[in-house]
Amino acid sequence: MALRVAVQMDPMEKINIAGDSTFAIMLGAQQRGHSLYHYTAGDLNYRDGRVTAPARRVTVQRVDGDHFAFGEQVMLDLADDVDVVLMRQDPPFDLAYITATHLLERIQHRTLVVNDPAAVRNAPEKLFVLDYARFMPPTLITRSLDEARAFHSEYGEVVVKPLYGNAGSAVFHVGRKDANLAALTELFGQVWREPFMVQAFLPQVSEGDKRIVLVDGKATGAINRLPRDGEIRSNLAAGGRAAATDLTEREHEICAALGPELARRGLVFVGIDVIAGHLTEINVTSPTGIVAIDRFNGTDTPALIWEAIEAKASALHG
Numbered sequence: 167m168a169l170r171v172a173v174q175m176d177p178m179e180k181i182n183i184a185g186d187s188t189f190a191i192m193l194g195a196q197q198r199g200h201s202l203y204h205y206t207a208g209d210l211n212y213r214d215g216r217v218t219a220p221a222r223r224v225t226v227q228r229v230d231g232d233h234f235a236f237g238e239q240v241m242l243d244l245a246d247d248v249d250v251v252l253m254r255q256d257p258p259f260d261l262a263y264i265t266a267t268h269l270l271e272r273i274q275h276r277t278l279v280v281n282d283p284a285a286v287r288n289a290p291e292k293l294f295v296l297d298y299a300r301f302m303p304p305t306l307i308t309r310s311l312d313e314a315r316a317f318h319s320e321y322g323e324v325v326v327k328p329l330y331g332n333a334g335s336a337v338f339h340v341g342r343k344d345a346n347l348a349a350l351t352e353l354f355g356q357v358w359r360e361p362f363m364v365q366a367f368l369p370q371v372s373e374g375d376k377r378i379v380l381v382d383g384k385a386t387g388a389i390n391r392l393p394r395d396g397e398i399r400s401n402l403a404a405g406g407r408a409a410a411t412d413l414t415e416r417e418h419e420i421c422a423a424l425g426p427e428l429a430r431r432g433l434v435f436v437g438i439d440v441i442a443g444h445l446t447e448i449n450v451t452s453p454t455g456i457v458a459i460d461r462f463n464g465t466d467t468p469a470l471i472w473e474a475i476e477a478k479a480s481a482l483h484g
Contacts (some may be wrong), residue, residue: 194468282432383429
């Protein structure tokens with residue numbers, strides 16, 4: 167059946183269509199006959215039990231500089247006027263993001279929200295992963311300089327990063343004789359109220375950081391992201407380079423452990439990050455990477471995502 171789909175995302179003008187996963191998903195929806203509406207998270211309203219957003223009908227095409235066309239603005243009742251809401255705005259995962267999940271949770275009895283907003287709220291990337299600590303590198307979450315120093319002393323080289331960062335921002339490598347740990351701890355404490363994460367450095371990151379995509383709990387593809395020379399960050403947004411890859415036995419084991427729980431929580435589209443067999447993040451807010459995966463593997467990840475969404479929407483609407 168044709169679905170009415172509202173996409174909660176960043177401004178259409180700002181996306182890079184060459185690699186944007188949301189754009190690829192929108193193209194896939196359009197090819198399947200679904201109608202699309204666009205609005206931003208800041209447009210959400212709540213009044214008298216109704217969650218609404220001023221939105222525009224949108225059509226998309228893979229043409230640089232002419233990749234979308236808007237129709238007239240309409241006020242959508244997200245419970246009555248659409249079948250699916252895609253929550254695809256980029257992090258940071260902050261109180262604004264959390265507020266959006268609370269509002270969208272109020273329409274779930276009528277409208278399918280992907281990913282499930284309560285599950286997104288309860289599964290921030292660097293905290294949900296702690297449920298699978300057996301697959302992770304040694305990890306510390308703290309605001310304490312003494313704890314960070316003890317961890318650094320034990321493991322020699324560490325990586326320090328904010329709990330709610332994204333796209334590789336504010337990720338620091340602290341070497342064995344690096345004297346900057348105290349200054350970093352002070353800086354993180356001034357910029358963020360939350361604790362920060364310290365992990366044992368994995369030198370194999372120079373060989374790549376795999377992004378593995380799971381759709382409704384099943385692994386559907388992966389890319390290996392290689393950092394630039396002199397960098398430890400392999401995120402494509404931070405200048406990393408994508409390369410084709412296959413899953414190892416260990417990575418299949420990780421996916422098999424995570425998959426059923428992701429599906430149970432309604433986390434339809436998830437990207438996990440694995441370095442040298444170590445799980446580092448579970449990305450549920452706005453995962454990326456499917457354009458590169460499909461380019462290397464000849465797959466159609468948007469079609470798989472829409473097959474899962476269509477089945478869930480059909481079940482919800484009877």
